[in-house]
Structure formats: structure tokens, C-alpha cells
Amino acid sequence: MKERLSFITRFLFFLCAYYTLEKGFSARGAVVMKRLVCLCMLCLLLLVPAQMAGAAENAAAAGPVNPPLLESLRQGGYILYIRHGEATVGEDRPDLVFTDCSTQRNLSGEGRRQAATLGEALRRLQIPVQFPVLASPFCRTRETAELAFGEGKVQTDPFWIKIYRLSGDTTPSEREDTLTAMTSVLEKAPPSGTNQVIVAHSFPSGVGLGEIPNLGIVVVKPRGQGSGYEIAGRIALGELLSLRTAK
Numbered sequence: 296m297k298e299r300l301s302f303i304t305r306f307l308f309f310l311c312a313y314y315t316l317e318k319g320f321s322a323r324g325a326v327v328m329k330r331l332v333c334l335c336m337l338c339l340l341l342l343v344p345a346q347m348a349g350a351a352e353n354a355a356a357a358g359p360v361n362p363p364l365l366e367s368l369r370q371g372g373y374i375l376y377i378r379h380g381e382a383t384v385g386e387d388r389p390d391l392v393f394t395d396c397s398t399q400r401n402l403s404g405e406g407r408r409q410a411a412t413l414g415e416a417l418r419r420l421q422i423p424v425q426f427p428v429l430a431s432p433f434c435r436t437r438e439t440a441e442l443a444f445g446e447g448k449v450q451t452d453p454f455w456i457k458i459y460r461l462s463g464d465t466t467p468s469e470r471e472d473t474l475t476a477m478t479s480v481l482e483k484a485p486p487s488g489t490n491q492v493i494v495a496h497s498f499p500s501g502v503g504l505g506e507i508p509n510l511g512i513v514v515v516k517p518r519g520q521g522s523g524y525e526i527a528g529r530i531a532l533g534e535l536l537s538l539r540t541a542k
Contacts, residue, residue, distance in 0.1 A: 371488040374515040378507040379439040380406030396434035409510045414443030425489040431455035440494040455495035481524040484517040
């Protein structure tokens with residue numbers, strides 16, 4: 296909606312400028328100009344509330360972390376599924392090689408900073424993490440995990456490549472098989488007193504764990520083998536950084 300309004304507004308401003316150059320400021324031209332200006336103003340009035348509504352929706356999605364959930368994380372027993380940091384350098388080429396970062400989309404400077412601050416925040420909040428941390432083989436996921444938790448504490452797991460491929464061309468059967476396999480992973484509880492961390496990719500909207508922002512955390516509660524899992528919460532990076540240290 297807001298994209299259409301923005302386009303219409305720009306188009307009307309263009310018409311105003313064009314009409315002024317072509318027709319000048321005759322009496323008839325002035326009337327047309329007034330109408331165009333009024334239409335522009337109307338579009339702007341509609342556009343601002345639409346943008347505010349979008350911002351409100353994003354804020355609601357990121358919502359404040361439930362204090363009992365934070366305390367539960369400190370006790371362990373969860374899986375923290377984390378999307379990699381901002382990756383805007385390069386692109387994923389058709390001939391992508393996982394050991395060659397030049398064939399992939401990589402973390403930006405901001406993405407590296409995000410990854411480091413996420414690890415610092417989890418340690419500050421005294422949320423125990425099981426090592427090694429699991430990461431998709433892509434350079435951006437491995438680097439995110441290493442910056443957050445330290446080199447030598449990360450193990451790559453090729454399974455998560457399948458999650459990346461969900462955003463591409465997959466058949467319904469392939470998608471179902473991937474999600475079934477993912478459930479078998481996420482339903483297994485980590486050792487008592489710790490949380491398992493997986494650094495991988497976002498999902499298409501409405502699929503699996505859903506869309507995840509950069510360094511967003513989906514808190515998964517395993518129900519045990521054969522019983523599936525539940526999503527206990529979602530934590531945006533900004534929300535995580537605003538949380539207070541445990542007393």
C-alpha cells in the first residue's frame with residue numbers, strides 16, 4: 296500500500312513540474328496545478344499513517360522479551376536459532392563454493408559488529424551456551440558464529456544448507472522433507488543447564504520458523520523425540536542488547 300502511494304506521489308509531482316514547463320502559469324494552468332497539488336497532498340497524508348503503521352507492526356513483532364523466558368534461558372533446555380548478521384558484500388554465485396568466500400554473499404562491517412555484540416550480550420545476560428555452536432557452511436554464517444562465540448567453538452553442519460534452499464526453487468515434496476528433518480533436529484533437547492545455538496538462515500514467510508531479521512533469535516523449546524517443538528519466543532538483536540544483566 297505505502298509503496299503504491301509513494302509511487303503515485305512522485306508521479307504527481309512529476310506531472311506538476313512537467314505541466315509548469317509546458318503550459319506556464321495561465322489561468323487554466325493554475326486550476327490544473329491546484330488540483331495536482333491537492334492530489335499530492337492527499338497522497339502524502341495517506342502515506343505517513345501507512346509508514347507509521349508499518350513501523351508499529353515491526354515494533355510489535357520484535358516485542359519485549361518475557362522476563363520468565365529470559366530466566367528460563369538461564370536455566371537451559373532451549374535451542375537458539377539465530378540468523379546470520381547483515382550480509383551485503385558480494386552475492387551468492389551459481390558456482391558457489393562453501394570454502395571460497397569470494398563466491399558468496401558475505402558479512403558487511405555492520406554485520407560483523409552485530410555478531411560480536413550478540414555474543415557479548417548472551418554472556419552478559421549469563422545465558423549458557425553448549426559448544427560447539429552449529430553453523431551453516433556459508434561464510435556469513437560461520438563468521439557470525441565465530442565472531443559471537445569464538446573461533447574453535449563452531450562446527451559446520453551441512454543440513455542447514457537445505458534451509459537456505461527453501462527460499463529458492465523447491466518442490467512441495469522437497470520442502471516437506473526438509474521441514475520434517477528440521478523437526479527431528481529441533482525436538483531434541485540439549486544437555487541440562489545449557490542451550491544449543493544454531494546460526495543459519497531465514498525462512499520464507501509462513502514456512503518453518505518464519506522470516507527472521509539479521510541476528511534475530513527464535514527461541515525453540517524441544518518437546519522430546521517424536522513430539523516436535525514449540526516456538527517459545529522471538530528476540531530481536533536490539534531487544535537483546537537492551538536487556539539487563541542477571542542479578
